[in-house]
Amino acid sequence: MSVVFVITPHDRSAPxxxxxxxxxxxxxxDAVLSVFDAGVARGDGVFETIGVNAGSARKPRSHLDRLAASARIMDLPEPDAEQWMHAIERVAGLLDPARGGVIRLVMTRGTGDGRPTCWITGEETPPEVREREHGVRVVLLDRGWPIDIAERAPWMLAGAKTLSYAPNMAALREARRRGADDVVFTSLEGYALEGPTSSLIVRTGTMLVTPTSGDGNLPGTTQRELFGWAEQNGFSTQSRRVRADEVRQADAAWLASSVRLVVPIIAIDDRTMQVDEGLTRRMNEHLLALG
Known part of the structure; x- marks a missing residue:
């Protein structure tokens, strides 16, 4: 089942x-989007993807905060959080609670009249995701950016979740050509960054580390929730720069995202990685219990 609503943005000056x-x-x-819309013609817009389980969207406020941050970076109007929250609840309520689901929020620059185009979609997905149990093989791919890209070239929009995902999708196709499932991007200096649609988490002993969002990585909503849980369960956490070799030598590593949740990395560039099955299971159980 699929659900689609077009959203007329609320005029904040109105009652x-x-x-x-x-x-x-x-x-x-139905065709509802103009071919002249900037989101179609130029990928000029922002979006968020929210996982749904048992009829509830997972941590929607965190995604709305990130949507607003992306809009600010893109010089788009600030989305009305309460209006979007209402739309999220409407869509979640129409999806089968016995299945998983994914909600997508989209805002584009529109057709040039100064008004953004906004819509929300919901789709049902299988309640189980194969990669959570079986893991993924990844390759390290150079993103072509220096580690300080966000400071050096803010017009590159590093750290915003934009509709311009063509390079990310090309990276995933390259991974499959190499016999892998997913990607971890690296900087020109050899630091690990993030996946095309996920955050990176690395474990060494009882320390969980993720590459800092200040270096152009998208702030991870799922990663942040996991770190809060981990700190209450005997782990220390850090957000800092992570060398690619540190990922290769880690006790375990994962890709974290709103829909797949926590997926263990089982190999990097054909080198087998250790897998922490117990911790993977505990993290996913925690995330699936959230509403």
């Missing part, structure tokens, strides 16, 4: 609206 009146449900097969 408090009926948010339902600003939601228009459309058939997923």
């Amino acid at each position: 408090a609206p009926d948010f339902d009146a600003l939601l228009t449900r459309v058939d997923p097969n």
Whole structure:
């Protein structure tokens, strides 16, 4: 089942609206987006993807905070958090609670009239994700960026979740050409960054580490939730620069995202990695219990 609503953005200078009146449900097969929309023509927009389990969106406020941060970086209007929260709850309530799901929020620069184009979609997914149990093989691919890209060239929009995902998808295709499932990007200096659609987490002993978002990595909502849980369960956590060799030599490593949750890395560049099955299971159980 798929659900699609077009959202008319709330004018903040107007009285408090009926948010339902600003939601228009459309058939997923209907054409509703202009071919002149900047999101289509130039990838000029931002988005968020939220996992759904047992009929509830996981940590929607964190995703709305990140949507607003991306909009600021892109010089887009600030989304009304309460309006989008209402839309998220409407979509989540229409999905089968016995299945998993994914909600996608999208805001583009529109057609040039100064008004953004906004919509929200919901799709049902299998309740189990194979990679959580079986893991993924990854390759390290050079992103072509220096580690200080966000400071050196802010117009590259590092750290914003934009619709311009063509390089990320190309990286995944390259991984499959090399016999792998996923990617960890590296900087020109050899630091590990993030995956095309995920955050990187590395374990050494009782220390969990993720590459810092200040170096152009997207702040990970799932990673942040996991670190909060880990600190209450005997682990220390750090967000800092991580050398690629540190990932290769780690006791365990994972890719974390809103839909797949925590996926263990079982090999890097054909080199077998240790897998912490027990910790992987505990982390996913924690995330699946969240609403």
